[in-house]
Amino acid sequence: MKNALALVAVLALLAVSVIGFSGTAQAEEIKMVGVITKIEIAGKDAKTATATLKDNKTENLVVITVNDDLTLDKFKDHRIQEGDEIRCKYEVIDGKNVSKFFRKTAGC
């Protein structure tokens, strides 16, 4: 019985550690530079959009959720378009890659 209790305690500790660590990992900010392959936005009044970026380093496609008004406005009037290279920071929140920073790399 004592052994069983100890085992439960160890398992519980392990579970807490895993949850704790994965929680930490989710809060981490991930940086990438990539080219927009697709923008999906639902109309002029949309409060959210997704942009798919092709990571320059890994060539993986990463879907980014964009919620900030400034970037959404740039999607709506096409100041940011497919083909633009973007410097992006995002956090994984509830399984979504939520943008914290979304900038075109190019200028004039």
Add this chain to the structure above:
Amino acid sequence: MKSSVSVAAVLLALGLAALPARGAEHPGKEALEKNGYHGPESCEECHPGTAAAFLETVHWKHASKVSNVEGLDPNKEYGMKNRIYVMCNGNDIVNNLKEIPKSPETGKTKFSGCNTCHPGNHLSDVASTGPEAQKAVDCLVCHSSDYDFRQRKPYKDAEGRVVMGQDRSTKAALAISKPTVKNCMVCHEAAGGGVVVKRGFSFTKETDAHAAKGMVCVDCHKAKNHRMPTGLDPNNWATDGLLVSCADTSCHGAKPHKDADLNRHTARIACQTCHIPRTGGAFAKDFTVWEQGSDKFYEPTTLKKEANETTPVYAWYNGTVKNTPHFIGPKGSRQDGKSRITPFKIFQGKAYFEAKTGNLLSMDFAPPMANGDTRAGVASAARTLGMKDPEQVAKNAVPGWQTIYFGSNHLVTKSKSLSCANCHAPNGVLNFKDLGYSDAEIVKLTTPELYLKKLVEKQKEEW
């Protein structure tokens, strides 16, 4: 037909006597809907002479006569059109919007040029004049909040000329007002080769006290017949001859603080010194080495910093400018009676200098953008500028650095402004020694004796 046009014109004239503030609907909507938008001629129905007047402004000419910078001919005009300095290393002349040679790796080409922000159509370009230039003005890029930027792209016309597209849709015209922050930032946020590169500021409620109050750029930069007031910036040479001033009576006035001690400071300390304690933007660039991007084209090596990420440097500034091949920055002194301690964003750029004269050389970006060959860019620019033996100029060119002091006039804060103890302390942000104070004066200037009682009282009030 003629009478219907006249009626439309009268309706527009009644409605458009002054542009509405942002958010308000543009009067004359019906006339625009009925007749459509046909470029500046539609605007001119109610604002006659505006297009011609606009051609005289810095936004169109990218240059003006400059009286406060040393070494310039007072009878000539200077600005982005023709300057050579290390934020851009090119200008509208050597980097006129053009098709870049094909990348050897992808076989693809692209359009690039310093004058991509010019509000014309490129056929009528920087400083062009006459009726065609007037017709080419892109009024809506600055005045419409519903501009489709897919239209504003360079392309080649049937004659092979590079043309800058414009959105001249009625939809865009129906959304006009005084320029919003977005209208200004379309060009001004991406100058110098990227977002927040050149000036190093963003104008959002998070980064600027004026933006947080809902103000827009033109609330301070109040245009007069499209002439834009600007601040005195050592690196902003071309101006429309109008100055922005915090002390404007409609803004903060000559005595902006409740505290008389703080108001005493304004005679010798610029407002920006306390109220813009941070800066940002590109820190350094190397035009002699270009880095390849994901599209296989090359860009100058650039060390970028965010808005509010760096600290300014402080110097006495009387509004005049030292201008040498290796330094562009403020002139002034503690003694001249005209200078104030002012913050600046420091930028350093590496480029090529002419071996014979030591002058900074310009670079045509087309060659290095395609294949990274920076000396080919110097040769091309030298050719465009009519220099003798351009290949030899490029071959002998010597790499070197130029330091530029940019004005630091945005990112205004009230809550995070510098307080007494930030400066009047032995480890304060101002280097009193460098600013010309004696050791004895520094002792007096860096003691809490100056402010302790007052700040302790304030502390009691706050807690």
